[in-house]
Amino acid sequence: MRKVAIILAVVAALLAGVFFALRTPDSDAAAMQDKYGGTAPTFAATADGMSVHYRDQGCRNCPAILLLHGSNASLQTFEPLVDILKGRYRVISYDQPGHGLTGPHPRDDYSAQGMFDALDAVIDATDVEQFAIAGNSMGGWVAWRYVLQRPENISALILMNASGAPPAADAEKPRLYLGARIVQNPVGRFLMQHITPRSIIRQSILDSVAEDAFVTEEMVDRYWELLRYPGNRRATGLRAVAHREPEYGQQLSEVAVPTLILWGTEDHVVPLHNATTFHEMIPNAELHILDGIGHLPMEEAPSRTAMALEQFLDANRQTAGVK
Numbered sequence: 619m620r621k622v623a624i625i626l627a628v629v630a631a632l633l634a635g636v637f638f639a640l641r642t643p644d645s646d647a648a649a650m651q652d653k654y655g656g657t658a659p660t661f662a663a664t665a666d667g668m669s670v671h672y673r674d675q676g677c678r679n680c681p682a683i684l685l686l687h688g689s690n691a692s693l694q695t696f697e698p699l700v701d702i703l704k705g706r707y708r709v710i711s712y713d714q715p716g717h718g719l720t721g722p723h724p725r726d727d728y729s730a731q732g733m734f735d736a737l738d739a740v741i742d743a744t745d746v747e748q749f750a751i752a753g754n755s756m757g758g759w760v761a762w763r764y765v766l767q768r769p770e771n772i773s774a775l776i777l778m779n780a781s782g783a784p785p786a787a788d789a790e791k792p793r794l795y796l797g798a799r800i801v802q803n804p805v806g807r808f809l810m811q812h813i814t815p816r817s818i819i820r821q822s823i824l825d826s827v828a829e830d831a832f833v834t835e836e837m838v839d840r841y842w843e844l845l846r847y848p849g850n851r852r853a854t855g856l857r858a859v860a861h862r863e864p865e866y867g868q869q870l871s872e873v874a875v876p877t878l879i880l881w882g883t884e885d886h887v888v889p890l891h892n893a894t895t896f897h898e899m900i901p902n903a904e905l906h907i908l909d910g911i912g913h914l915p916m917e918e919a920p921s922r923t924a925m926a927l928e929q930f931l932d933a934n935r936q937t938a939g940v941k
Contacts, residue, residue: 642814645846651719654694654844659719662712662736662743670736671719672712674744676704681773681931682746685711686737688755688781688913689798690822690854692718692844695754698920703927710749712740714757716853718844728857730763730866737764750931752776754916755888759862766869774934775877775900776927779885779913783895784867798822798858798887807855814851816842828884828912837917870899877903878930880923882911904930 651659661669673693683703685696693711700709715723715736723732737760741749748771753761758780765775800806800818819842823833845851877900881893890907897905906926908915915923 641812642846644848644851645843647721647848650843650847654692654840655719660743661719662739664724664735664739666724666735668715668724668735668739669720670712670715670739670743672710672740672743673700674708674710675700676707676709678708680707681935682708682710682749683776683927683931684737684740684746684749684751685709685916686751686753686757686761687711687714687717688753688757688779689857690717690841690845691754692840694718694840694844695914696916699916699924699927702920702924706928707931708746710740710744710746712736714760716850716857718850719847721847722849722853726853726856728853728860730760730767730863733760734764734767747771748773750774750776752778752927753780754778755781755913758782762870762873763866765873765875766866769875772875774931775873775875776880776930777877777893777896778880778915778923779882779888780879780892780896781888782862782864782867783870783892783899784864786891786895801855801858807858811851811855814842814846819845826887826913827918828882828910829918832918867899870896871901873900873903876930876934878926879903879905880908880915880926881906882908882913882915882918884911885913887913906930 659671661671663669687693687695692713696711700711703709713720714733716728720736725732750773751761751764758777759782761775762777762780762782765772800810816838820838823838823841824830827833879893879896881890883890893905897903908919908922911919
């Protein structure tokens with residue numbers, strides 16, 4: 619028995635040594651704010667003390683668009699799109715709870731209601747009175763849930779490869795990117811809080827896009843460094859097991875605002891059949907397909923994405939009699 623105990627102790631010591639040798643530290647919060655916050659980063663405060671990093675760009679007196687990013691991304695994912703739209707629109711983007719420079723939710727609440735805390739804070743801070751709301755992936759889920767619950771002052775809904783559509787029985791199963799596969803089990807969630815190789819992040823992005831050449835080293839650094847912003851990795855694990863309340867998907871027929879469904883044909887994370895489901899369930903929704911594009915149309919094809927958004931928004935403003 620003594621020999622077995624010694625062997626177990628040696629193995630435990632070796633595992634502990636490997637763990638600490640591979641451990642990836644958090645990124646430095648101040649350095650991340652300097653690098654990714656811009657010249658004068660702005661934050662909106664929630665009642666429970668969360669500081670939500672946001673940007674309010676473009677034409678102040680123009681129609682407003684709120685942009686909601688997806689899991690493990692940040693407001694930077696929309697910057698190529700913002701650069702195109704800001705001449706004609708007021709464009710507001712922000713880091714959702716557990717992402718970017720916002721950091722974790724104070725109550726560890728990554729349900730729809732918890733995500734609404736940040737969105738409400740940004741709306742209050744910017745004093746925006748009417749706006750279109752656009753979301754990619756998880757951000758799309760937050761966006762359509764928000765429209766169902768608080769449709770006041772929302773002029774349009776734009777779903778970019780959004781999650782949350784009720785699954786069809788015979789539908790193609792999503793091909794989760796590497797990071798998402800890892801956090802599907804408790805051991806993976808624990809390890810990802812402490813060991814986060816840059817190579818995993820790079821592969822996760824490659825799994826999300828249509829063309830490998832699109833993924834730059836700068837892009838990989840951004841995703842990797844902001845994921846390691848203090849508290850974000852733990853938030854990622856908690857968000858992976860948060861209850862998404864799928865029953866709300868049956869209420870999509872209650873969406874009453876003009877809706878654009880924008881999807882890349884090469885999205886294997888949230889496959890194209892989800893776009894069809896949204897299109898069938900949301901009344902008077904418009905479907906626009908982007909050939910050869912993956913899960914991140916605003917980064918992979920910002921010009922084509924902007925064109926689709928502008929055509930949709932212009933058409934609906936004309937229908938509403940707004941000049």
